[in-house]
Amino acid sequence: MAPLISKWHRELELFSAVKPLIILEGNVLDQCRYPVEGSIPEDSLVSLTEYLNGYLTDNGYGQVVFYSNLVGFMNPYSPASLTAFARQNGCEVKSGAIPAEFKGNTQQTAPNIIRRAMASTAAATAVVMELASHYIITPERMDQHDVNSFNLLMQSAMSAATVRTPMGKRQNLLILLVSKLNDLPAWFYLNNPLCKTIRIEAPDREERKRLISGKAWPTFFDATVYRTDMPFYEAHPEELTRLREKFVGLTEGLTFTELDAMRRLSKQEQTPIRELCAIVDLYKYGIKENPWANLSMDSLRTAKQDFEKRIKGQDAALERTLDVVKRAVTGMNGLSSSSTAKPKGVLFYAGPTGVGKTETAKALAEKLFGDESACIRFDMSEYGQPHSDQKLMGAPPGYVGYEAGGQLTNAIKKNPFAIVLFDEIEKAHSSILDKFLQILEDGRLTDGQGNTVYFSETIIIFTSNLGMYVKDELGRRYQNVTMDMDYAEVQKRLRQAVEDHFKLELGRPEILNRIGENIVVFDFIREEAGQAILKAQVDKIIRRLEEQKNIRVTVTEEAYQELSAAALADLSNGGRGVGNQVEALLINPLSRWLFDNAVIADADVTIEHFDVAAVPPCVRCHTGKEAECTKEETRHE
Amino acid sequence: MSDLRRSLLKGMSGIVADLYGEPVPAARTATLKSADAPVPARQPALPPFCKLWKTADETIDWTDILVSPTPTDGLTPPDKWTLYHQHAANVLKGDMTAYLAVLQSANPMEDLMPYVTALDVATVDADVLRVTFVPRQDLLEKEADQYLCGMALRIARDLFAALPVLQVDVIAAQEEQSLLTVSFTRSAMNKVRFAFIDPVDFVEKCGGVFPQEKYEA
Numbered sequence: 001m002a003p004l005i006s007k008w009h010r011e012l013e014l015f016s017a018v019k020p021l022i023i024l025e026g027n028v029l030d031q032c033r034y035p036v037e038g039s040i041p042e043d044s045l046v047s048l049t050e051y052l053n054g055y056l057t058d059n060g061y062g063q064v065v066f067y068s069n070l071v072g073f074m075n076p077y078s079p080a081s082l083t084a085f086a087r088q089n090g091c092e093v094k095s096g097a098i099p100a101e102f103k104g105n106t107q108q109t110a111p112n113i114i115r116r117a118m119a120s121t122a123a124a125t126a127v128v129m130e131l132a133s134h135y136i137i138t139p140e141r142m143d144q145h146d147v148n149s150f151n152l153l154m155q156s157a158m159s160a161a162t163v164r165t166p167m168g169k170r171q172n173l174l175i176l177l178v179s180k181l182n183d184l185p186a187w188f189y190l191n192n193p194l195c196k197t198i199r200i201e202a203p204d205r206e207e208r209k210r211l212i213s214g215k216a217w218p219t220f221f222d223a224t225v226y227r228t229d230m231p232f233y234e235a236h237p238e239e240l241t242r243l244r245e246k247f248v249g250l251t252e253g254l255t256f257t258e259l260d261a262m263r264r265l266s267k268q269e270q271t272p273i274r275e276l277c278a279i280v281d282l283y284k285y286g287i288k289e290n291p292w293a294n295l296s297m298d299s300l301r302t303a304k305q306d307f308e309k310r311i312k313g314q315d316a317a318l319e320r321t322l323d324v325v326k327r328a329v330t331g332m333n334g335l336s337s338s339s340t341a342k343p344k345g346v347l348f349y350a351g352p353t354g355v356g357k358t359e360t361a362k363a364l365a366e367k368l369f370g371d372e373s374a375c376i377r378f379d380m381s382e383y384g385q386p387h388s389d390q391k392l393m394g395a396p397p398g399y400v401g402y403e404a405g406g407q408l409t410n411a412i413k414k415n416p417f418a419i420v421l422f423d424e425i426e427k428a429h430s431s432i433l434d435k436f437l438q439i440l441e442d443g444r445l446t447d448g449q450g451n452t453v454y455f456s457e458t459i460i461i462f463t464s465n466l467g468m469y470v471k472d473e474l475g476r477r478y479q480n481v482t483m484d485m486d487y488a489e490v491q492k493r494l495r496q497a498v499e500d501h502f503k504l505e506l507g508r509p510e511i512l513n514r515i516g517e518n519i520v521v522f523d524f525i526r527e528e529a530g531q532a533i534l535k536a537q538v539d540k541i542i543r544r545l546e547e548q549k550n551i552r553v554t555v556t557e558e559a560y561q562e563l564s565a566a567a568l569a570d571l572s573n574g575g576r577g578v579g580n581q582v583e584a585l586l587i588n589p590l591s592r593w594l595f596d597n598a599v600i601a602d603a604d605v606t607i608e609h610f611d612v613a614a615v616p617p618c619v620r621c622h623t624g625k626e627a628e629c630t631k632e633e634t635r636h637e
Numbered sequence: 638m639s640d641l642r643r644s645l646l647k648g649m650s651g652i653v654a655d656l657y658g659e660p661v662p663a664a665r666t667a668t669l670k671s672a673d674a675p676v677p678a679r680q681p682a683l684p685p686f687c688k689l690w691k692t693a694d695e696t697i698d699w700t701d702i703l704v705s706p707t708p709t710d711g712l713t714p715p716d717k718w719t720l721y722h723q724h725a726a727n728v729l730k731g732d733m734t735a736y737l738a739v740l741q742s743a744n745p746m747e748d749l750m751p752y753v754t755a756l757d758v759a760t761v762d763a764d765v766l767r768v769t770f771v772p773r774q775d776l777l778e779k780e781a782d783q784y785l786c787g788m789a790l791r792i793a794r795d796l797f798a799a800l801p802v803l804q805v806d807v808i809a810a811q812e813e814q815s816l817l818t819v820s821f822t823r824s825a826m827n828k829v830r831f832a833f834i835d836p837v838d839f840v841e842k843c844g845g846v847f848p849q850e851k852y853e854a
Contacts, residue, residue, distance in 0.1 A: 041704060041705045041706065041707070043704070044704075044705065044709065215704045216704060218700040218703050218704060218729070219700045219701050219703075219704055220700075221700055222700070222801075223697075223698070223699035223700050223728070223729060223801035224801040224802070224803060224823060226699075226700050226729055226801070227728075227729050227730070227731050227763070227801045228764075228801075228803070230729075267698075267700070270827065
């Protein structure tokens with residue numbers, strides 16, 4: 001297998017020959033994969049300092065030392081190198097290090113020692129300054145001693161000698177490791193022809209693939225597991241390729257340190273090779289049993305029928321929703337993208353109010369995870385302020401509420417297998433949409449405390465009433481879709497309105513792109529669906545009364561027709577409107593009648609008439625005990 | 638000069654005698670030597686076997702050893718690592734010759750030898766090892782069940798730590814009579830808190846067979 005050399009390593013190789021000052025910035029605290037066979041075995045994961053020690057030593061640098069402002073100069077990997085450095089520069093090694101302050105006026109400060117070493121031609125020398133972000137408080141608040149120290153480092157680079165070694169000529173080298181470039185004074189690196197800045201990124205797909213496919217592969221497993229499982233995969237290399245591809249996808253965005261932790265976890269848990277990907281769940285969520293893997297196919301096959309018991313008249317929307325679930329279950333959700341760390345699915349529910357958008361999300365949570373509470377709902381009207389993102393993601397250090405973390409990140413940390421419902425998304429502040437971009441693209445979010453939560457096991461649902469009303473040329477609002485339009489027309493208009501909102505109003509087409517073709521339009525509640533909702537609600541009331549009070553209520557056919565005509569007269573408020581009507585026309589009058597007639601329990605009640613025109617509405621009932629069927633009317637005086 | 642030295646040494650002996658209430662030990666040894674007294678055969682000072690199964694050798698990380706010729710854990714001595722590295726590929730292929738070579742060179746049960754009269758390890762296949770040991774009569778006379786089960790358990794633990802096998806069969810036998818036969822599987826040993834178990838119970842759970850009621854000679 002040909003060596004895979006990272007971009008930053010290639011840059012280092014190139015520029016270490018021509019620039020005496022190199023700043024490595026970015027992912028410097030992470031481990032690195034050593035790319036070639038040398039004093040460190042190929043594909044080993046080592047710290048950046050060990051990596052640099054190996055690389056520089058293998059390339060002819062006789063003296064490689066590391067500096068930390070807390071310890072001084074040291075080299076835990078090659079103490080002989082430190083001793084030679086000390087001898088050459090007139091220093092003394094004490095307890096394995098050469099103590100030296102970063103600031104000060106003496107000849108024994110670190111910048112002075114570095115200046116001498118860099119100018120020396122005795123041996124090829126490389127000085128690596130670790131954690132260089134922390135030598136000064138901030139670049140804006142430097143005192144004269146700080147400035148002098150950085151000046152000396154700059155002078156060191158200017159006077160760097162070229163040394164003849166058995167491997168050819170080598171220029172003495174000063175390398176600084178910083179998390180962020182702007183932790184250093186800008187004048188030190190900007191427009192500095194001696195300096196080269198090289199950025200170290202988190203491992204990309206190729207790097208992760210190499211780690212899992214290269215020499216380090218066996219180290220992911222316990223020896224017994226490896227011995228017993230590997231013959232199968234040697235006979236079926238395509239299976240191994242598939243497994244590795246999946247692992248690479250699931251580990252998108254993770255650092256080498258995290259991958260190494262997974263490696264050790266896999267070994268410790270004696271994970272079989274076929275369950276390698278379960279380790280990602282174990283690492284991210286602390287559990288191995290992924291509810292997605294345990295979904296019952298039989299239960300999913302009947303999902304539509306089950307959903308229809310709760311959500312009426314939304315055939316197309318339910319079908320589209322279940323398509324996303326089926327895609328997730330069959331593992332095809334990541335096929336169209338390079339990352340399988342993305343959420344399992346993204347849905348954008350648009351449509352009139354009260355037509356079952358939120359209810360569908362809850363039904364989905366119950367179907368997938370066995371509990372409605374797995375639907376984590378965020379009412380986005382509460383996040384309309386510019387600073388609202390801090391409520392979701394947590395306040396940064398030093399701000400009030402920092403300890404509490406973010407509402408969204410906390411919820412996902414607690415329950416990573418969930419439906420995340422962002423209700424009425426159009427009411428959220430546009431700055432929050434940036435966070436959604438990250439969630440939809442990378443499937444992860446880091447809260448103010450630095451904890452990362454993963455959305456790769458969630459389905460994200462946005463709901464919105466966008467497009468119900470739009471503005472004309474004069475800025476006047478008018479109803480864009482009405483009950484008399486058919487579903488195809490409603491769908492067309494609402495989709496167009498959602499697209500216009502993101503593209504034209506917000507100017508954020510990239511968010512729309514992440515949602516893709518997953519805009520699901522819910523239809524109005526039409527006559528037939530309204531009837532079904534009414535019947536379900538009346539049946540539920542009757543059933544509850546019988547269960548709780550042993551009162552058996554019967555509604556005569558004529559009375560039911562009266563109720564139906566009144567409740568379904570205006571369906572513009574959807575199912576919720578029907579529910580409101582049932583409350584006003586049936587629940588309130590019936591409870592009033594039961595109370596006034598002292599029917600507390602154990603009775604048969606027949607509703608004969610709904611007087612919907614009365615104020616308040618009332619019912620005419622009789623009980624089974626009244627032989628004469630005495631008809632009573634309840635009416636408040 | 639020599640008189641002075643003798644006098645000083647004598648003085649020091651006196652101080653030591655005052656401090657510890659007994660003569661200087663070196664003098665006693667010397668006396669024994671000078672009298673040419675016969676030295677009794679020394680029995681090895683064994684820790685009691687009641688703790689034998691609670692510890693075990695460190696697991697050899699064969700997959701790590703396979704990929705690196707030098708120690709990566711910072712703990713294993715380089716010479717041992719190099720030795721294991723030579724065998725790692727074959728061990729991970731289940732090569733029984735490599736198993737025996739590792740057992741011979743690493744000798745994981747060296748520290749158990751004082752507790753047995755004889756011990757023999759054989760490979761059955763890539764998954765199974767069989768160990769036969771002859772118990773020490775004196776230990777057998779004390780707490781036979783504890784001793785035999787503790788030994789069997791410790792032998793299995795050491796072998797599971799040394800080699801990637803799935804099963805270790807342990808047979809305790811004396812004068813061609815089996816005293817205990819038990820098969821330990823790796824899965825049964827996983828996550829067991831050995832410091833808190835009774836070895837006899839554990840061996841019984843693993844299907845241990847005790848053909849004889851009494852082991853005393």
